[in-house]
Amino acid sequence: MIEQQRILATAIPGPASTELHQRKLATVASGVGTGLPVYVEAAEGGIVRDVDGNQLIDFGSGIAVTSVGNRNQRVIDAVTAQINDFTHTCFMVTPYEEYVAVCEELADVTPGDHEKRSALFNSGAEAVENAVKIARSATGRPAVVTFEHAYHGRTNLTMALTAKNMPYKQGFGPFAGEIYRAPMAYPYRWPGGPQACADEALSTVIDTVHAQVGEGNTAAVILEPIQGEGGFIVPPPGFVAGLADWCREHGIVFIADEIQSGFCRTGDWFASDHEGVVPDLITTAKGIAGGMPLAAVTGRADLMDAVHAGGLGGTYGGNPVACAAGLASIETMREDDLAGRAREIEALVVPRLRALAERTGVIGDIRGRGAMLAIELVSDLEAKTPDAALAAAVNAGCHSRGLITLTCGTYGNVFRFLPPLTIGDELLTEGLDILEEAFDAAL
Known part of the structure; x- marks a missing residue:
């Protein structure tokens, strides 16, 4: 101690x-x-x-x-017990209950009461990359819209989604294509002032996508409900909900990147919960497993199941030890409020x-x-x-x-x-x- x-x-x-x-x-x-x-x-x-x-x-x-x-003692006990059973088989080769149990918990705690599916990975960047894959597969569209000040990871695709050059992007291009950037609803620095930010920013995003991308070409819009590395920017009330509604109207997948904001960090289970926003897909990692490498994409069953068998996965994704830690962490969050x-x-x-x-x-x-x-x-x-x-x-x-x-x-x-x-x-x-x-x- x-x-x-x-x-x-x-x-x-x-x-x-x-x-x-x-x-x-x-x-x-x-x-x-x-x-x-x-x-x-x-x-x-x-x-x-x-x-x-x-x-x-x-x-x-x-x-x-x-x-x-x-x-955390629950995490220690769960990890120790799992290591004593087995450390790895690869879920895609010989599956195990721990992976399924994590997906059941994700279906329960993520926003919305609709039918959901999940796929597990190792890092937040992997989760984001796979969320984009799922959105493109489900819609048959290529384009993805991201935002100023966004941070989504360090892989080639997620660097393209990320806004900040140094230290994340400098010298690493060219980056993945069909990525478009829209203005972020940043109340402190919005030219029209904080009170006008929600309506003006949403209108600007809609106009930008319409003119530069086309709604019918847009597979997904990805947004951190509270931006992380970009400066903990909190969009004004109504912006995230309005964006999600607009995406739904045009058949665009709304992806909430809750890798930093998820799992009780913001005073709700997820930052999306604050305004009652239900994303089509939600990416999670960081706080999910008490320090063990675990990440997930969770979303509408019809979207998640649009990908062909074998199209999602990875050798270590949903490792049983990490899953055990995730289950113990979620239990701690729930039991200890x-x-x-x-x-x-x-x-x-x-x-x-x-x-x-x-x-x-x-x-x-x-x-x-x-x-x-x-x-x-x-x-x-x-x-x-x-x-x-x-x-x-x-x-x-x-x-x-x-x-x-x-x-x-x-x-x-x-x-x-x-x-x-x-x-x-x-x-x-x-x-x-x-x-x-x-x-x-x-x-």
């Missing part, structure tokens, strides 16, 4: 981490970056312990993965962020839902000039004080907060105290 307490035994990073980092530089490809080079020895709940004995407060959850906490806990985290964190914004005058926007929250830093509140340098300085200050934080955003000026949903209030409060210290030191 790791005591849920921050401990600074050395400087961050310490000597043992520094030595390991030299080994990393000598043997690991330089393209695999490291945001905070402390090398982890153990983790539990809201604490990560490094090889120097430092215990850091975790506001990142491995990018929204360890939502049920590191070393982690969606409710996410709302409690929001209630504690947002007032502190508002007070920080008022005191510092450098926070242009506070946004998000549940335990998926962000602040956008600007050097000029009126001009909304992105301040990536300040974000980097505050981030470094948090790291040196023992708080794991993450930045994001197309302009590199957004702080995102993704604590484990099991984190205690004391650690949350201490983490916010550290954040304030880091701001004071950077300003």
Whole structure:
């Protein structure tokens, strides 16, 4: 058991981490970056312990993965039992119940009460890529519409869907074709202002697709109901629902990418639930399995079943150990009401962020839902000039004080907060105290 307490035994990073980092530089490809080079020895709940004995407060959850906490006992027990049975057979060769059970749970917890099917994969990028395959197969159409500030993965197709060039796309083209980008409903930066954003953005998207793609050529529209890497952009009320309705009207598959926002992170099981939106297809990963590699595409039975037998799958997709972890994670979310806990985290964190914004005058926007929250830093509140340098300085200050934080955003000026949903209030409060210290030191 790791005591849920921050401990600074050395400087961050310490000597043992520094030595390991030299080994990393000598043997690991330089393209695999490291945001905070402390090398982890153990983790539990809201604490990560490094090889120097430092215990850091975790506001990142491995990018929204360890939502049920590191070393969750249900996950440990389920994984241990499964490993003792078998570790792999390949579901496409000799299937097993665990895969089926995960698909049953996905049918239950994802939005809508219609008949559903699922297919399991290893990563969010795989899930997105297969969702596009399914949409194209079901509709017989080629085009896919994505959005400004979107992030959907690092494969060739998902890089094409992703908006941000550095570090995700630079030098890796050419990318997959028949991908079209539409304006994102970004209330803070919408030219007509937040109040006009929903209607104007939806109208602009519809006009863009009509003029540049053609509704009859469009297989799918893919949208993160709350954008992740793009800056935790929350579309205004009505935009996502209106987009889904328009897609339905024109026979276009509406894909909700809930890889970062899913599984109780936003205070609902899925961000789509907030407005009662039922996607045709939904992609999931990250928080689904307590840190084990598991992803899924879940959707309408008629769409999912449109693909010929053998058209979906993969050697490791739906690995039995990962499936066992997924079942235990979903059980934890349900039994411990982690969606409710996410709302409690929001209630504690947002007032502190508002007070920080008022005191510092450098926070242009506070946004998000549940335990998926962000602040956008600007050097000029009126001009909304992105301040990536300040974000980097505050981030470094948090790291040196023992708080794991993450930045994001197309302009590199957004702080995102993704604590484990099991984190205690004391650690949350201490983490916010550290954040304030880091701001004071950077300003």
